[in-house]
Amino acid sequence: MPQPTSRDRRIRKRTTRLSGYRRLFALPGARAFTAGNLLARLPMGMFSVSAVVMIAGSRGSYALAGAVTATGLAATAVAGPFVARLVDRHGQARIALPATVVSVLGSLALLLCVHHDAPDWTLFAAYAATATTPNTGGLSRARWAHLLRDDPGALHTANAFEQAADELCFMLGPVLASFLTGTFFPEAGTLTGAVLLLAGMLLFTAQRATEPPPTARSQAPSPLRSPGIPALLVCFTATGAVFGSMEVVTIAYADAQGHRAAAGAVLALQAAGSCAAGLAYGAYGTSGPAGPRLVRCLAAMAALMTLPWAAAGTGSLVVLAGALLVAGMATAPTMVTAMALVQRRTPADRLNEGMSLMVTGLLAGIACGSATGGWAAERLSPVTAFAVPAAAAVLALLVGGAGGREGAWRRPRHQG
Numbered sequence: 001m002p003q004p005t006s007r008d009r010r011i012r013k014r015t016t017r018l019s020g021y022r023r024l025f026a027l028p029g030a031r032a033f034t035a036g037n038l039l040a041r042l043p044m045g046m047f048s049v050s051a052v053v054m055i056a057g058s059r060g061s062y063a064l065a066g067a068v069t070a071t072g073l074a075a076t077a078v079a080g081p082f083v084a085r086l087v088d089r090h091g092q093a094r095i096a097l098p099a100t101v102v103s104v105l106g107s108l109a110l111l112l113c114v115h116h117d118a119p120d121w122t123l124f125a126a127y128a129a130t131a132t133t134p135n136t137g138g139l140s141r142a143r144w145a146h147l148l149r150d151d152p153g154a155l156h157t158a159n160a161f162e163q164a165a166d167e168l169c170f171m172l173g174p175v176l177a178s179f180l181t182g183t184f185f186p187e188a189g190t191l192t193g194a195v196l197l198l199a200g201m202l203l204f205t206a207q208r209a210t211e212p213p214p215t216a217r218s219q220a221p222s223p224l225r226s227p228g229i230p231a232l233l234v235c236f237t238a239t240g241a242v243f244g245s246m247e248v249v250t251i252a253y254a255d256a257q258g259h260r261a262a263a264g265a266v267l268a269l270q271a272a273g274s275c276a277a278g279l280a281y282g283a284y285g286t287s288g289p290a291g292p293r294l295v296r297c298l299a300a301m302a303a304l305m306t307l308p309w310a311a312a313g314t315g316s317l318v319v320l321a322g323a324l325l326v327a328g329m330a331t332a333p334t335m336v337t338a339m340a341l342v343q344r345r346t347p348a349d350r351l352n353e354g355m356s357l358m359v360t361g362l363l364a365g366i367a368c369g370s371a372t373g374g375w376a377a378e379r380l381s382p383v384t385a386f387a388v389p390a391a392a393a394v395l396a397l398l399v400g401g402a403g404g405r406e407g408a409w410r411r412p413r414h415q416g
Contacts, residue, residue, distance in 0.1 A: 020157040020283055027147055033207040037140040038165060040100075040200025043193035044136065045173020047072075050189030051110065053181040055123065058114045068123045073367055075131035077360045083134055084356030088349060091214035092142075093205040096134040100201040106130040107194040111187045133197070137166055138355035139204070145343050145351060146212035159339055160282020163332045164275045171271035174264055215349035228345045229354065231399055233361045235298070235338060238396035239331075240365020242305060242389045245373030246270070249385040250308075250324070252377035257317050266321045270328035278332030294337045298397040301330035305393040309386035334396075365392075 025031050048069050055065035086095045106129025113122040144158035177189035205211075247267060254263035304327040311323035339355070346354030369392060376385035 020154070021161060021279075024144075024154065024158055024161065027210075029207050029210040030147070033143055033204055033210050034140065036200050036203030036205075036207065037136055038169070038200070040197050040204055041136045041140075041165065041169045042173055042176070042200075043197045044133075045170040046177040046189055046193040046196075047107070047130070049174045049177040050181060050193060051127065053177070054111070054114050054186045054190055057181075057186045058117070059120070064120060064123070068127050070367065071124050072127040072130055073363055075128040076133065077363045079131040080135060080356045080360050080363075081353055083132060084138065084352040085350070087134065087139070087214075087352045089214060092139055092211050093208060094214075096139060097201055097205045099132040099134050100198060103130045103133040104194045104198050106132075107190055107197075111190050111194075115187060134201070135352070135356045135359050136201075136204075137162055138352055138359065140165075141339065141343070141355060142212050142351050143210050145348075147210060155343075156336070156340060157282040159343075160278050160332070160336045163336045163339070164278035164282070166335075167271045167275035167278060167328075167332060171268045171275065175268065178264065212351075228341065229357075231402070232338060232342055232345070233357060234399045235294075235396050236358045236361035237365035237368075238392050238399060239301075239334065239338075240362040240367075241369030241372070241392035242301070242365075242396070243331075243362075244366035244369030244371075245376075245385075245388040245392060246305075246308070246324075246369075248370050248373035249377050249382060249388060250320070252374070252385060253312055253320065253382040254317060256382045257315070259317055262317060266317065266324060269321050270324040270331075273325040273328030274331040277329035278336060281333045281336055294334070294341060295397070295400050297330065297334040297337050298393070298400040301334050302390070302393040302397045304330045305390045309383075309390050312383045312386045 025034070051069050051072075052065040055061075055068055059065070083095065083099050086099075106126055109126035109129065110123060112118075113126050141159065141162050144155060144162070148155040148158060177193070180188040180192055250267055251263040254266060307323040307327050308320060311320045314320075339358070342354055342358055343351065369388065373385055373388045376388050
């Protein structure tokens with residue numbers, strides 16, 4: 001009998017990796033809930049850009065537009081864990097759909113207030129109502145965790161797919177919003193986003209067979225009291241600061257180079273690198289405990305985030321674009337590994353709440369990073385401002401390293 005050659009083994013290995021994603025979507029109901037969730041998730045990358053363009057175009061003030069979107073971000077950070085707790089207790093369909101309806105009404109109210117020149121305070125009130133938007137990515141990850149609870153390898157692949165989907169939506173969302181608001185009318189981005197969110201959530205929540213069972217009232221402690229969760233929350237916050245500051249300083253740098261319109265395409269390359277790395281990370285599987293892997297991912301992110309800083313010094317936007325593409329490749333593996341630890345450390349009946357807390361930390365980090373990056377770009381220089389995301393990545397590594405030394409990443413004994 002002929003022995004397999006090295007080429008045969010490589011082909012078989014590559015086929016096995018690719019089949020990991022095919023096996024995921026062979027599960028009954030997986031394709032339907034994924035399609036609905038992606039449809040509902042795409043507007044997450046649209047709403048902020050659409051609101052800024054709509055408000056600034058109508059009121060002539062980017063300061064007002066920024067303040068309104070910041071208010072919505074802060075409200076989401078506060079309301080998110082509460083909505084997620086209700087989802088865990090009463091089920092995704094019973095809570096996520098009504099919460100989405102409230103959020104859509106808030107978006108439509110904002111649209112009408114801007115269109116009819118209502119007082120400024122109404123813009124803040126309307127956009128704050130969108131804080132009830134469920135954590136769509138968390139809802140999907142919770143379904144995978146329920147379906148694949150006995151298959152850690154497949155769950156890793158599912159988490160990698162979800163992170164790649166996040167990156168894809170935040171890459172395509174701003175582009176779609178800019179196209180709609182520029183081609184049709186200023187309110188077109190917000191209106192389309194609201195329709196997509198509601199339609200996607202209707203499709204997603206209709207897939208009841210894959211929905212995790214609710215727990216009437218969890219007896220488990222708050223996720224914040226679980227070992228390792230506070231350190232992970234700080235890691236997510238620092239990682240959010242990387243995202244927020246990188247976006248602002250890249251826009252400032254492109255503006256200083258006289259190519260502000262190209263900033264969106266340059267930032268999209270960072271998301272593209274992260275998306276590709278996330279899919280590859282899921283296909284290649286895992287090796288070793290998640291805690292040490294997280295530290296390695298954080299170290300890689302800290303190292304790669306120095307590349308845009310160095311590239312900015314060349315004065316070339318093309319060189320910066322290439323550096324962002326490479327730097328983005330560290331993002332998805334870091335987020336996938338960190339989210340796997342959250343799923344492992346959080347009580348099963350409070351999983352949505354635990355993941356929503358991480359999103360809250362991420363949003364807080366984005367807000368802080370945006371403010372710090374903007375200050376650095378204005379008071380120092382656009383090139384020097386690239387030190388902010390690099391410093392935030394180092395902070396995430398220090399926190400992750402400290403958590404590893406304290407043994408916080410180890411699985412609790414009661415979880416096996």
